[in-house]
Amino acid sequence: MDRSQTVPQEFTQTAVAEASKHAVAPYRDFYRSGEPYTSLMHHNPWLRPPRPDETLDYGVGRYFDTTVAEDHEYWKDKNLPAPTKDIVQLRSDFVRWGYCLIEDGTSSEQTRAMHQRVSEQAAAERALGIAYLQTAQQQVWSLVNKGAMFVECMTHEPSSVQAGPLIEQLLNEALGNSWHHLSFISNISYPGCHPQGMHQDQSLIGSLRVLDAPILVNTVYILQDVNEVNGGTLIIPGSHQLYCEGGGRFGKVPPAVNLKAPAGTIMLMDGRVLHGGAVNRSTDLRYILTNSVVRPFIRQQELFHLTIRPDILKTASDKFLWRCGFQATAARSMVEGYGYFGNGKAGDPNGATVNARIAMDENRYEWLGPLSMQDVASGLSSGSTLAKLQDQFETHREQARALMQQVDSNG
Ligand SMILES: O=C(O)CCC(=O)C(=O)O
Ligand SMILES: [Fe+2]
Structure with a gap:
């Protein structure tokens, strides 16, 4: 990071905060609205939940004081x-x-x-x-x-x-x-x-x-x-x-x-x-x-990717894995790019991210970090887990390889 250059004043935290104080920001207001609970409580004060230290009142119309x-x-x-x-x-x-x-x-x-x-x-x-x-x-x-x-x-x-x-x-x-x-x-x-x-x-x-x-x-x-x-x-x-x-x-x-x-x-x-x-x-x-x-675009309450025991994952059915979020596509849940070619269907090896999790469980997952052409020359990166997953499970690598060559020969 070059500290010798000064950051334009408009980008400083104080300037941004000052310029935002009275901003017209309808989306912000919408997200801060607390709806639909704000209107619910406003129109139905009897729905107010008791505080943790509160003694529960009966006979005064509280929502929990009801029957079948x-x-x-x-x-x-x-x-x-x-x-x-x-x-x-x-x-x-x-x-x-x-x-x-x-x-x-x-x-x-x-x-x-x-x-x-x-x-x-x-x-x-x-x-x-x-x-x-x-x-x-x-x-x-x-x-x-x-x-x-x-x-x-x-x-x-x-x-x-x-x-x-x-x-x-x-x-x-x-x-x-x-x-x-x-x-x-x-x-x-x-x-x-x-x-x-x-x-x-x-x-x-x-x-x-x-x-x-x-x-x-x-x-x-x-x-x-x-x-x-x-x-x-x-x-x-x-x-x-x-x-x-x-x-x-x-x-x-x-x-x-x-x-x-x-x-x-x-x-x-x-x-x-x-x-x-x-x-x-x-x-x-x-x-x-x-x-x-x-709906599958929602982030799970229980992070099944990390939660499920290794022995359960190893023998899990394709249907189970799909429902727990282990089937990646280009739109969701990729691991270092693995899953990009996934068609989203249960059992498709191109998107079967359980293979990454199993490698992690077995303590043999190696992540890619910043790479240089020196790393390439020394063969350092070819043993990455991503490369292995690609070889083993991505059935569409051929076209990608051909395109890579094309990009670099044109360059
Ligand atoms: O325990 C119940 O009867 C309902 C629980 C519930 O609604 C919840 O935890 O979201
Ligand atoms: Fe609930």
């Missing part, structure tokens, strides 16, 4: 979604109410196995002092590494989730045929926990408005009967449509209900519907699993 639809004055005659296996009904519930309930989505044996696995895992994480726990709930992250059944759920194998094919159909319809896993975790409400604030699961887009279709769908595995006592998820049915009608902002919204559903139900939830973890007034822990899936 069948006992709710406002909701009882509105024909809200009930668990069903009928795909026609599920599809229509999902569009109208923003969620649908798949009856026996997991068999009783599958539900029992998941419930047992996750309760054991959660207890062990608490006992080790490594659990993630807030006033609202405990969350067990990276289920992908914590039981073979969870890996199977991520590709919807009927051996672990019997409604798998139906779930995939509905996810494909809601998100387009390609989607990624955002995260797969367990949410555990404990006796005396606080409610979560009401939220949209696709809040990761900030104030950007998504009105045509969801960009996230949450697949919620219900592992025990849930209701108003033990923390059946709070939902404002149809709120995704209110959000759309308001052009991505909220006016007044109707009250929340507690979800009532038997163990084994799987709820699919539009990423725009308002919902949140409820209080648990029982004496037992309430376990659900949440597997959010998203």
Whole structure:
């Protein structure tokens, strides 16, 4: 860096800050707007979430002080979604109410196995002092590494989730045929926990408005009967449509209900519907699993590229790898350029970045850094991992090689 030259005054931090103080910057204002929560809280002050140190008030109309639809004055005659296996009904519930309930989505044996696995895992994480726990709930992250059944759920194998094919159909319809896993975790409400604030699961887009279709769908595995006592998820049915009608902002919204559903139900939830973890007034822990899936341009909540255990990756199916973000194209997820020729399809070796991750796991990945023609002459760079990956997996290198020669002979 040449320090002898002075930087033009207009580029200095003070000058830039001064010139931006009263700037007309509509995009900045838009990103700072806090929408859609600003309008939501403005029109519905009863939705204010409790502070972590707050004692929860009942009988004063707070959002968490509610009950199941069948006992709710406002909701009882509105024909809200009930668990069903009928795909026609599920599809229509999902569009109208923003969620649908798949009856026996997991068999009783599958539900029992998941419930047992996750309760054991959660207890062990608490006992080790490594659990993630807030006033609202405990969350067990990276289920992908914590039981073979969870890996199977991520590709919807009927051996672990019997409604798998139906779930995939509905996810494909809601998100387009390609989607990624955002995260797969367990949410555990404990006796005396606080409610979560009401939220949209696709809040990761900030104030950007998504009105045509969801960009996230949450697949919620219900592992025990849930209701108003033990923390059946709070939902404002149809709120995704209110959000759309308001052009991505909220006016007044109707009250929340507690979800009532038997163990084994799987709820699919539009990423725009308002919902949140409820209080648990029982004496037992309430376990659900949440597997959010998203349009594939979205950055994942769990960084699967780094999270997934090496032994799982080595034997993973192409479908699993695709959904976890290991299939690169020129538009996304390349490693040092490897993936540029990927066609985006599952199993295409040109975009199979898992090969880079395996090399890293085996401690044999060598990154390219700044290169000079001296490095070329000394053969230093030819042994880079990129060169090996290209040789082994890029089936389109021939044309690239011919073009490289052409560029340099013209030069
Ligand atoms: O625990 C629940 O019932 C809902 C959890 C939830 O909505 C979330 O963590 O985003
Ligand atoms: Fe949520």
